[in-house]
Amino acid sequence: MVKKVCVFIGSRANYSSIRAAMSAIDKNPSLELQIVVGSSAVLDKYGAVINLIEKDGFNIVRKSYMSIQGETPATMAKSTGLCMMDMSTIFDELKPDYVVVVGDRYEIMAPALAAAYMNIPLVHTMGGEVTGTIDESIRHAVTKLAHIHFPANKESADRIIRLGERQDMVFTVGCPRIDMVKQIMESPFENINQLCELFGGVGYEIDFDKPFLLVSQHPVTTEFVSARKQMAETLQAIEVLDMQTVMLWPNSDAGSDFISKAIRSYREKNPQNKIHLFKNLPMEVYITLMMKTACLIGNSSSGIREGEFIGTPCVNIGSRQAGRERGENVIDVDNDSKQIEDAVRKQISHGQYISKHIYGDGRAGEKIAEILAGLGKIDIQKRITY
């Protein structure tokens, strides 16, 4: 009997973290893939991830418009409630055998809880990690709801087991995002020189034959009032470094509007800046940029995770990635323009690093599909092991 695997995608990060597994599930004759998209992934404003997914040949079966405007912690909570209502209806219609949720963004609580309440085995990838913000609480709470765990590395697997989960339901497969990185590194995006023409965006025309910086900074939920100030520090460092810079708009977390405002206001005041802004870039382009950039700056997990595999010099700012296992390619600094500037100069002179593959060998997706296909009946009744 074919088992239905329902994957929830709520953001572009979600998608790139699970795409390799989705492909493998889709190809596995014992499994049927059901894709449900929600949160910022359905919104044009955040790059219409939904279109990327379809362009990649996947069939989306349901979508949920659930993002309530306001982008305060209260609307984040209200949006999650709304998403949970939608998910209960969707799962009732789709009747999946597994629900898969990725990582730790706020909206994944909605499909996670709906699945758990509806007695559908819950699969969680990228659990057991340690970071800052509310993500830290969400990730471990989802672990306590999930039946099957696919952590990205050994350290995370150990942590999941210490949280009282059954050892036989914890499978260390590596990070599926690395699968795609590996693939892209084998054939990188070719037309990097036509990037601005191809993907629009606004601002300075980058010459990709010369060194450039890459910036990706997101709001830190529990400190959202200072999000604007933090972005201003980063922009100040970039101003001083005076290099051409590719920058991405922030994701849809509480506080993202503040970052966007900081960027807009900076551009109005510094019409001579060398920044080109993109709304969203296909992963293959982003990874290619990571392969070529002089330094990746910001607080995205990509510097730590994909960066380690690629060997990208990276300056990680602030608390957002606190606790996440990292390689030698990362220098951590505070939200301080001087520290940022100094670290970037150090990274530029160092150049590329050599990876130790701490986030997997590039076969995670394949392993996830195989394990799900092979699993017998799941005991829906969880029980802490101590």
Added chain:
Amino acid sequence: MVKKVCVFIGSRANYSSIRAAMSAIDKNPSLELQIVVGSSAVLDKYGAVINLIEKDGFNIVRKSYMSIQGETPATMAKSTGLCMMDMSTIFDELKPDYVVVVGDRYEIMAPALAAAYMNIPLVHTMGGEVTGTIDESIRHAVTKLAHIHFPANKESADRIIRLGERQDMVFTVGCPRIDMVKQIMESPFENINQLCELFGGVGYEIDFDKPFLLVSQHPVTTEFVSARKQMAETLQAIEVLDMQTVMLWPNSDAGSDFISKAIRSYREKNPQNKIHLFKNLPMEVYITLMMKTACLIGNSSSGIREGEFIGTPCVNIGSRQAGRERGENVIDVDNDSKQIEDAVRKQISHGQYISKHIYGDGRAGEKIAEILAGLGKIDIQKRITY
């Protein structure tokens, strides 16, 4: 500065588990009590707990109608999403310094997540226990979201710490429900002989000067299709025992309609039965019944927890209380009429037990209020300890 403590009550069990703490918070000059009521606690159908709360002299500041009819796992999830939406609005208006949630019923996820997402320190009582059903997952997930823990006993406290929580935020205070039990045992309900006149209900007129059974059985969420069958087994045992019986209607979990149906159908078919059904009884009456009953039968936690303190002989049926620490007063049996019958006969001949106070000494509420009043600024950023 007075700190606002917002307590969420979603069911009658919730209320009796936290009432002693509510009283102590209300009396503490450093604390202001904000009561929010939702789920079955606002519904007449489940005994209008809201009226009890007001009759007890508390002031309710907000209520949420959130129970979506259907009583399937899907509507349970949808209801929780709806409750989460309401809670986000309510907390945004009330701006509490703490949000307190009790235990492990499905709806508490709504205030727990809303508080966590909104950076309000979350207080959890009765965490760290081990039981069956989805409650098991919910309880531990809430632990991973909560900032301050008030477990009922040492064993539970240890479990919370093993789950990676900071030891200095775990306070073993005992169960506040026992505070009230103690108080009631000192002056029990006097007019027990007028019970049927005073509290209505339907069925056989009980003579409380003669031995009687007490039955409280709820649906087991993850097995809801068999809820009706399970109740039929219990009713079969009661039929054979042929004693006068006080029975309570089930709570509002998925499956409760099935239990109600089993009861109604039994009554139609056995017009000569000796059962009197009550919709809901004030705790003082219920505890007095526990002090006097020949045997408490069912799967309510009251037999294990309050029963241990009172010394009530108890027959616990099925998986609902699996894993909960218990004293000598409990005999566990399967959903099987013969096993139930035999165990009840054994308990009747044994009579009252002597308590070892494993769920506290009756001062839990007081301790909770004192600790909340004394706490300094809470670090809203959680971090697993390993």
Added chain:
Amino acid sequence: MVKKVCVFIGSRANYSSIRAAMSAIDKNPSLELQIVVGSSAVLDKYGAVINLIEKDGFNIVRKSYMSIQGETPATMAKSTGLCMMDMSTIFDELKPDYVVVVGDRYEIMAPALAAAYMNIPLVHTMGGEVTGTIDESIRHAVTKLAHIHFPANKESADRIIRLGERQDMVFTVGCPRIDMVKQIMESPFENINQLCELFGGVGYEIDFDKPFLLVSQHPVTTEFVSARKQMAETLQAIEVLDMQTVMLWPNSDAGSDFISKAIRSYREKNPQNKIHLFKNLPMEVYITLMMKTACLIGNSSSGIREGEFIGTPCVNIGSRQAGRERGENVIDVDNDSKQIEDAVRKQISHGQYISKHIYGDGRAGEKIAEILAGLGKIDIQKRITY
């Protein structure tokens, strides 16, 4: 090109009012039928209309659990909001060419508004009538949102046109409910003597070879506090008349719990009563009962509408059907046991009436399907005609 016609069904009355049109749509090669079920029609408690629909061979494409417990005017409004959220998602997925809503119950505002906002031509049947309660406001408001009108009679059609609707979009087709009545009258339900065995229910065993009364009474929304009192008057009249009586449980409007309570309390106090209660009966059974009953009592529209076609002697109580066009078969009385009693006695001595077909000739469903199939592009922009 085949046009997709999405029909929303929210109650058993809805269903029987549109079933003939559904069959005709389903058979029409130019039309595709999409059935969406919500409100009380998905609930077991109200007779699981959803199962009837499927048993009749229709395919349900979506359902919405939207009934929030509490059954007060506030939860009625909240439920409608919830239904509207669900409908927006459903219509976005189904992309219907028409949305059809029936009559005037509170929940139909949800699909009506969702369709109007989403630029989907809205079809309304049974508009233009005049009654009491909030239904009166809802019906005319839906008329102002609808693009295509199928009133049941000439008088209603005139009223719709006076409301400023385009004359060419108002089609007087008769009431589709009469189509089914006609069909059933040609071959009535045969096993009426086995009714209690076949359809369960509780209470007195009716002998259908002897005269019997038929009672169907619903709460009047804007007077819900007195719903219990009103039902008590009716029960008092029945007590005095001392005839065997078939009674139906009320629908799910605000106040229905009060009526149910009045019935339960009456039965407890009058164990010797001659009432048999059914939760819900298939329309074919109900119509057959209307053909045979000595008198139909209550405030259901069936007495006025179907009753006129069948010729059933009917006593209509209170304000619920005020303003609805009626034939000679109806005697109107207040909520007063004496008035009810007298009117029933008068009807019993009169016996059957002869119909003047004021609600159509039994071909309404067919006409609706033909007109929808034949319509060209609808001008989605409405404009009042004066």
Added chain:
Amino acid sequence: MVKKVCVFIGSRANYSSIRAAMSAIDKNPSLELQIVVGSSAVLDKYGAVINLIEKDGFNIVRKSYMSIQGETPATMAKSTGLCMMDMSTIFDELKPDYVVVVGDRYEIMAPALAAAYMNIPLVHTMGGEVTGTIDESIRHAVTKLAHIHFPANKESADRIIRLGERQDMVFTVGCPRIDMVKQIMESPFENINQLCELFGGVGYEIDFDKPFLLVSQHPVTTEFVSARKQMAETLQAIEVLDMQTVMLWPNSDAGSDFISKAIRSYREKNPQNKIHLFKNLPMEVYITLMMKTACLIGNSSSGIREGEFIGTPCVNIGSRQAGRERGENVIDVDNDSKQIEDAVRKQISHGQYISKHIYGDGRAGEKIAEILAGLGKIDIQKRITY
């Protein structure tokens, strides 16, 4: 007894249309004002109307975050459902004696329906008018739900009565927006020359001593795909006219993102343009601009309504204001850059017009408060008059 009057405000247009009545209600000793804010009025992105209201000295008692991102017709419907859920809770808490809704924007259906379902007398201002878009349907549907009507002019009052409303519940008071216009005209905003410094915005520095254009264009809901194209026509005309131009960002209707995009893209491509963009301006500033502008261009109702009172030369584009009664100051044109250009040139040479006060004499707010204070018990049961 003081009567509680709850006013719902969902947009900045709503606010300026009812502010005069709010002031009068607030001052009336027989009335208590309860302000509830929702939809775009709570959002920073649309000018944080909520802050204006508080700055004006009003006390906001509740707010509803209800705008679901996506800005398609489907999310507009979903948002309205969400708002309706919130309103049911809010009205249940506030227990108003009247609920007041203004005009015809999509979100007002939420408070209107909630009030009607909850048996609260519904008051509607600015009903009976005729325009394009879905607003046309909404306005008349609200009339059919409302108990008390305050149309802005005689023509609208007649239309309401023809819709079957009781004549004694229709009060022609004029438009409360004109009350404020009158007040502002008596003491206009003084620092108009410092506008850009004071209110920020982006773009060309306007010299207010020289002639300037004023542009306010919103999406037309039922044609939202072409919203971008329509805005491009307007921008093209402005380009050719080559005058300095004050422009406002669009409101939050479905399609507003498309207009914003058209503006952003135009600015990127025409760095030499003479447009200054403001997010939102206080009414006193906007009216002062209307007094001084050479020509108001767009599809805002302000040109027709306030413009008639002020005498502003106005070019009204497209279908959005179709059917609204207008004075001589308006020239209607299609969404065509040439037509727009020609009409603007004609208006510039004409200059100011003289008003005939077709939208009231400036005492509407006062009259509304007096009437509400004086009304006896409202018959909650509506009944069409024919």
